[in-house]
Amino acid sequence: MLEILKQINIKCEDDAKGFKDDEKIGRIDKLMKKTKYRSIHDGHLTKIYSQLQNKELSGKNLVLVSSHIDTVYKNFYQMEGRDVVTGTLDNSITNAILINLLTSHDVPENVIVAFTGNEEKESLGVDETISFLHTINAKAGIVVSLDITNRGYRNHGYTIENYFVKKGMGKAFYRKKQLKNYLVELLESKKVKTIHHVSADPDDTWQFDEHNLNCFTFCLPSRNIAEHGDWMHDDMGVIVKKSALRDYSQALLKLLRRLARDFN
Secondary structure, three states: HHHHHHHHHHOOOOOOEEEEEEEHHHHHHHHOOOOOOOOOOEOOOOOOOOOHHHHHEEEEEEEEEEEEEOOOOOOOOEEEOOOOEOOOOHHHHHHHHHHHHHOOOOOOOOEEEEOOOOOOOOOOHHHHEEEEEEHOEEEEEEEEEEEOOOOOOOOOEEEEEEEEEOOOOHHHHHHHHHHHHHHOOOEEEEEEEEEOOOOOOOOOHHHHHHHOOOOEEEEEEEOOOOOOHHHHHHHEEEEEEHHHOOOOOOHHHHHHHHHHHHOO
């Protein structure tokens, strides 16, 4: 996974109309060719991959995995220690974990992947992703957004944050707490840290919620190096535990397989 991180931990900016350069996108696309996934939509602010062709997705209920690839750093690095990885990891670390997972493991065919842009600003990549699904007559039964977090570093390998539920007809959950409890049960762990959107930092799930979707953020805990409020986006980078990388990857695979079973 760290070899993948080295390849894709580079600048990727957008101007709200599209990505300014395609170097990171090209590297991700090359890496995705080593998986069973192939590009089904090369959009302005979203790059969507699936094991099925568009016509095969029509009418299907999907699990959508979203991992934003836009960056705000000016200088990029990653450094491996004995027990930790340090670097400008927002959000290249979850990009790398996801690609590594899809390379190493089989994931159900109703799981699709979107690498989105503009998350750090207006989450316009979310809108384009959902618009595309509408055009092929497919829908996201639930969205799993991948990101890093400033919570849970000491004792947790992952957190569940910003969980929202679909409202109205066709809803699977009546309350956000019901979705939270469902996810904790799927993970089969007594140490799941959950953070309601009132307390969590905003991310692109807030925009997925605007589209009235079941969604949540599956976060990798990190710790600060810089000493100011926006330390996660500082060029000094962040610290993540190697043990958390293992826990996060294993839990993500379990989540995707079980969500794919339940949202099919």
